[in-house]
Amino acid sequence: MTTDTQELDQLQTEYKTAVEAWIAAIREEEALASGDHSIAEVDKWEAxxxxxxxxxxxxxxxxxxxxxxxxEKFFGF
Known part of the structure; x- marks a missing residue:
């Protein structure tokens, strides 16, 4: 495996990890939007x-x- 491929693999893994964290954050926000209507819950939802x-x-x-x-790898820019 070349260094270029290793770097691309690492960047792809970092991207996938970041997307999974984003999905989790979206689900957390959605769950809080479905809660009760108190000010404390709205504050949690906003956070x-x-x-x-x-x-x-x-x-x-x-x-x-x-x-x-x-x-950079495939087109040189």
């Missing part, structure tokens, strides 16, 4: 939303890094 946004940003960054590495 979960911010965690979801952070997880989404990490997934997008990991995807971009993976795509950039693929472009």
């Amino acid at each position: 979960a939303h911010f965690r979801e946004e952070k997880a989404r940003d990490k997934a997008k960054e990991a995807k971009s890094a993976y795509e950039d590495a693929i472009r």
Whole structure:
């Protein structure tokens, strides 16, 4: 296995891990949206939303890094 392939494998794994974390954050937010209508629950729901946004940003960054590495390997840019 070449170093290039190992790097791509690692970036792909990081992307998949980030997506799984994002999915978990979405599910957490969704579960809280289905709760009762108290102020405390709304606060938890809002906090979960911010965690979801952070997880989404990490997934997008990991995807971009993976795509950039693929472009570099196959197209040289």
